[in-house]
Amino acid sequence: MKSEKKIQGNIWGLAPMMVFLLLYLGTGFITGDFNSMPVNVAFIISAIVGILMNKKIPLKEKIESFCKGAGDQNIILMGMIFLLAGGFANVAKEMGAITSTVNLGLSILPGNILVAGLFIIGCFISLSIGTSMGTIVSLxxxxxGLSEQTGITLGICVGAIVGGAMFGDNLSMLSDTTIAATKTQDCDMKDKFKANIKIILPAAILTGIILTFVTAGTNVVTSKVYEYSLIKVLPYIGVLGLALSGINVLVVLVISIIFAGGIGLYTGDFTPTTLLKAISSGVIGMEDLFIISLLIGGLVGIIKLNKGLDYLIHFVGSRIKGKRGAELGIAFLIAVADICTGNNTIAIIMVGPLAKDIAEEYGIDKKRSASLLDTFSCAVQGMIPYGAQLLAAGGLAGISSFEIMKYNIYPYLMFISALFVIFYGTRKENTRAYEGYGKN
Structure with missing residues (x-):
């Protein structure tokens, strides 16, 4: 900040995350196969490194920190969502909901806007329900199915879904990231919304245009009659309707499994025994993601104990110069925190207090600092291959998260748009915010 401050924390506390990045990304670049290093193995090795380092801290305390991090309520909640989402997705698939829903969409939408339509639907749903995970699970x-029917690259289709999901994760008033950002910056949600939408709306519009042009040459047989059953579309309509009503996502998924299973029993696609097996198969298919979530939480606990994040936060904060530098500092802190934690909500909670101090010292409006925190965290969250969103989407689609990253257009444009606002934002607005600082 403006005054010199002694750097706190320990740079070596970040070593476990650096080990993970070297193992997971480095192995992929060397071999050309990013699946050559299993992500769960990379996290286990990194956690072991974190536990073994810093001999000044008793081994028991380090193990307890790992366990507390893994047992964080947000991590457990995310894991439960994974398991139930897998159950619902498999039940819906086995009773024919995917095929009917895709065929219905193909019957209604022109072929050149199918993928752009997925993105727009994803934006609407995530904005309404406030959860990227719920949107990804649903769509x-x-x-x-759309990729299988049309031949459009699966990564593009899933990337459109993830992009739409991150739109609402960033902007919705029901989103955990919005709640965390506004609470840590002490600003109203409606004010943050107004500041936020100016940053990301251009990116969303450009994404829709790009997706339309990218898939414009797709050879979709529009004269073909696509068969579908409206009753088999109901599970997706039901899960979206329940989510829009504001019901807890866990309750939504449980009800949706029962609803989809009931339709499957009615149509004869399931017997009671095959229904239970379908649920079990879906849950088992997501167990690996649950374990990865636990490992990420434990690793974050070790990094915090070893003062790694403290070092990073104070290192950046002590080098800020000027208002633009302060905004870039906030962006850098939240981006790195999200890379280290793999969870944008946790990253905002960690960085939020320091971001507020920086904003107050340099006259940055509270709604602006909140929107920067939320936007950059969601943008980075949509890029990292080990983030919950890409892992879930990849798991449900049966492809590597790197295959989605190549076509995940919106998070990249959101990141660029936010940087553009920092460098070329309205000077009048910034000046007015600075002059008003301290008068409220």
Whole structure:
């Protein structure tokens, strides 16, 4: 900041995350196969490194920190969502919901806007329900079916879903990231919304245009009659309707599994025994993601104990110069925190207090600092291959998260748009915010 401050924390506390990045990304670049290093193995090795380092801290305390991080309520909640989402996705698939839903969409939408339509639908749903995970769970199976029916690259279809999901994760007033950002910056949600939408709306519009042009040459047989059963579309309509009503996502998924299973029993696609097996198969298919979530939480606990994030936060904060530098500092802090934690909500909670101090010292409006925190965290979250969103989408689609990253247009444009606002934002608005600082 403006005054000199002694750097706190320990740079070596970040070593576990650096080990993970070297193992996971480095192996992929060397071999050309990013699946050559299993992500769960990379996290286990990194956690072991974190536990073994810093001999000044008792081994028991380090193990307890790992366990507390893994047992964080947000991590457990995310894991439960994974398991139930897998159950619902598989039940819906086995009773024919995906095929009917895709065929219905193909019957209604022109071929050149199918993928752009997925993105727009994803934006609407995530904005309404406030959860990227719920959106991804609901729409990824549809993206999979759409790719199979049309021949459009699966990564493009799933990338459109993830992009739409991150739109609402960033902007919705029901989103955890919005709640965390506004609470840590002490600003109203409606004010943050107004500041936020100016940053990301151009990116969303450009994404829709790009997706339209990218898939414009797709050879979709429009004269073909696509068969579908409206009753088999109901599970997706039901899960979206329940989510829009504001019901807890866990309750939504449980009800949706029962609803989809009931339709499957009615149509004869299931017997009671095969229904239970379908649920079990879907849950088992997501167990690996649950374990990865636990490992990420534990690794974050070790990094915090070893003062790694403290070092990073104070290192950046002590080098800020000027208002633009302060905004870039906030962006850098939240981006790195999200890379280290793999969870944008946790990253905002960690960085939020320091971001507020920086904003107050340099006269940055509270709604602006909140929107920067939320936007950059969601943008980075949509890019990292080990983030919950890409892992879930990849798991449901049966492809590597790197295959989605190549076509995940919106998070990249959101990141660029936010940087553009920092460098070329309205000077009048910034000046007015600075002059008003301290008068409220």
């Amino acid at each position: 990824t199976p549809i993206a999979l």
